[in-house]
Amino acid sequence: MPSLSASAEPARHRRRTLTAVTAVTLLTLVAAGCSDSGSDSGSGGRTERSSQNEQDGQNTTDQTAPPSDLTSQKLDWKPCPAPSAAEGGGTAPSPLPGGTKWECASMAAPLDYAKPKGDTIDLALIRARTSDPDKRIGSLVFNFGGPGGSGVTGLPSFGKDYEKLRTRYDLVSFDPRGVGRSDPVECRNDKQLDAYYARDMTPDDSAEQKAYIDGLKWYASGCERDSGKELPHVGTVNAARDMDLMRQVLGDDKFNYFGISYGTELGGVYAHLFPKTVGHAVFDAVVDPSATTEQGSLGQAEGFQLALTNFAKDCVSRGDACQLPGSTPQEIEDFVVALLDRLDKKPITGLGGRKLTETQATNGIAQALYSKEFWPLLEQGLDEADGGNGALLLVLSDAMNGRNEKGQYSNIQAANAAVNCVDSKERFTLAQTKAKLPEFREASPVFGDFLGWSLLGCSEWPVPGQQERPDVSAPGSAPILVIGNTGDPATPFEGAQAMAKALGKGVGVELTFEGQGHGAYNSGNRCVQDAVNGYLLDNKVPKAGTVCRS
Numbered sequence: 001m002p003s004l005s006a007s008a009e010p011a012r013h014r015r016r017t018l019t020a021v022t023a024v025t026l027l028t029l030v031a032a033g034c035s036d037s038g039s040d041s042g043s044g045g046r047t048e049r050s051s052q053n054e055q056d057g058q059n060t061t062d063q064t065a066p067p068s069d070l071t072s073q074k075l076d077w078k079p080c081p082a083p084s085a086a087e088g089g090g091t092a093p094s095p096l097p098g099g100t101k102w103e104c105a106s107m108a109a110p111l112d113y114a115k116p117k118g119d120t121i122d123l124a125l126i127r128a129r130t131s132d133p134d135k136r137i138g139s140l141v142f143n144f145g146g147p148g149g150s151g152v153t154g155l156p157s158f159g160k161d162y163e164k165l166r167t168r169y170d171l172v173s174f175d176p177r178g179v180g181r182s183d184p185v186e187c188r189n190d191k192q193l194d195a196y197y198a199r200d201m202t203p204d205d206s207a208e209q210k211a212y213i214d215g216l217k218w219y220a221s222g223c224e225r226d227s228g229k230e231l232p233h234v235g236t237v238n239a240a241r242d243m244d245l246m247r248q249v250l251g252d253d254k255f256n257y258f259g260i261s262y263g264t265e266l267g268g269v270y271a272h273l274f275p276k277t278v279g280h281a282v283f284d285a286v287v288d289p290s291a292t293t294e295q296g297s298l299g300q301a302e303g304f305q306l307a308l309t310n311f312a313k314d315c316v317s318r319g320d321a322c323q324l325p326g327s328t329p330q331e332i333e334d335f336v337v338a339l340l341d342r343l344d345k346k347p348i349t350g351l352g353g354r355k356l357t358e359t360q361a362t363n364g365i366a367q368a369l370y371s372k373e374f375w376p377l378l379e380q381g382l383d384e385a386d387g388g389n390g391a392l393l394l395v396l397s398d399a400m401n402g403r404n405e406k407g408q409y410s411n412i413q414a415a416n417a418a419v420n421c422v423d424s425k426e427r428f429t430l431a432q433t434k435a436k437l438p439e440f441r442e443a444s445p446v447f448g449d450f451l452g453w454s455l456l457g458c459s460e461w462p463v464p465g466q467q468e469r470p471d472v473s474a475p476g477s478a479p480i481l482v483i484g485n486t487g488d489p490a491t492p493f494e495g496a497q498a499m500a501k502a503l504g505k506g507v508g509v510e511l512t513f514e515g516q517g518h519g520a521y522n523s524g525n526r527c528v529q530d531a532v533n534g535y536l537l538d539n540k541v542p543k544a545g546t547v548c549r550s
Contacts, residue, residue, distance in 0.1 A: 067116055121177055123176070140280075142154070142172070143173070147420065165537065197359070197413075213456065253279075255278055257279075261491055264491075272472050275476040285491045285519040299492045339361070343356065344358040363397035370517060377392065482503070
């Protein structure tokens with residue numbers, strides 16, 4: 001994430017006003033810096049989820065390879081247009097340092113891999129060619145997470161961070177099926193989504209519980225109405241198959257890959273399906289492939305609570321410069337709980353005529369915990385909300401939900417719901433969910449209710465899921481570098497250990513980063529970047545168990 005600091009002025013409770021111009025700038029920066037989604041849109045409300053499946057009700061051994069007219073297709077690379085509304089809108093990507101321009105193309109893939117000669121779906125791709133063609137290894141394909149994040153907009157946002165890697169690779173990314181310009185899943189219009197994302201997602205009584213479930217039904221019915229044909233086919237196994245088709249179309253013998261967050265799970269599924277074609281692969285901010293939906297959500301509750309505690313410790317350590325009430329981390333956490341309770345009863349002024357609700361405030365807090373660089377924004381947002389101004393937390397929540405300054409939503413949340421719910425066969429009842437709430441509340445006084453109730457997210461989805469967990473075992477694969485961050489709120493550190501083990505002996509090579517935030521490579525830590533660059537550029541596999549410290 002890019003850095004944007006709050007004022008360094010030490011007044012403990014100085015109120016600041018977020019102007020419309022500031023809000024637009026902040027929304028653009030935060031949205032560019034965070035590619036994952038954590039709001040509940042009918043998908044379990046998790047930023048990364050830990051349940052995937054083999055798509056279309058088929059075992060992967062029954063799938064048929066794409067026909068030759070698809071594997072031999074020629075891509076028509078052209079200058080990239082401005083992002084579509086489903087990708088989040090904005091302007092066409094600027095050239096990289098040195099003047100290299102981004103190119104975009106469309107690749108046809110089978111809608112249903114069980115019927116490879118049937119209907120096709122067009123997938124949007126983006127690339128920046130290598131800066132040194134004579135030393136080119138091949139393409140390096142990125143997935144920045146979600147599920148539901150647009151790679152076509154994500155890669156240019158981070159492009160300069162990967163200039164070292166561009167010395168030997170074409171940098172490539174894509175909008176996975178159902179995302180952005182790749183036949184996007186659509187569910188409801190912008191005005192309807194404003195109301196949907198503001199609704200109470202932590203119901204307190206039977207009436208609120210009914211309203212919550214009715215909202216899930218209403219949202220899911222819109223998805224079925226507008227995108228019903230593609231809903232069974234947008235899951236992770238099909239996306240992994242798309243990546244192997246992409247490898248062939250790009251002319252690469254081996255698939256080189258950099259997956260972040262959900263992208264690590266997508267990469268793990270690819271390695272399972274196509275172990276012999278794995279070249280180099282980096283998994284950063286790793287999803288636990290062994291966790292059930294409940295375990296994944298509970299892990300996130302603990303992870304975000306830990307990040308909030310670390311934020312509170314940092315604030316307290318600055319003495320009077322900390323704007324929040326409390327002389328201990330616990331007192332600051334209690335302040336946050338009390339603020340959310342007040343918002344549950346009475347929303348406050350937000351931005352553009354909208355109110356800040358408890359749900360949106362929780363989303364905004366979570367969004368700011370993705371990176372330590374955004375802790376000043378969180379401090380400012382909480383301070384201002386305490387005084388009745390919810391604009392900053394609302395902008396952070398909007399970034400989480402994919403809402404731009406014009407009030408237009410990308411389809412990140414719709415795609416997130418579609419992928420999550422077709423991947424996982426787990427469907428929780430109201431009684432089951434209520435029974436699990438005490439454990440979630442114990443794990444996190446701030447995020448527990450929110451993530452506990454999110455277990456109902458797929459309960460009304462119109463398409464059945466397939467299995468509880470993905471298979472990422474990849475015997476015969478080349479070594480895969482698996483990076484875990486001990487302070488990661490969205491994909492807790494334990495996920496990296498589980499992924500390395502599940503990939504198999506000699507395949508998963510674990511590297512630990514003792515830092516804060518979601519992910520490691522883009523933290524700027526020299527130790528992490530040297531290890532990754534050495535592996536990708538010079539085939540130097542780090543020693544398993546290597547530890548990098550911030």
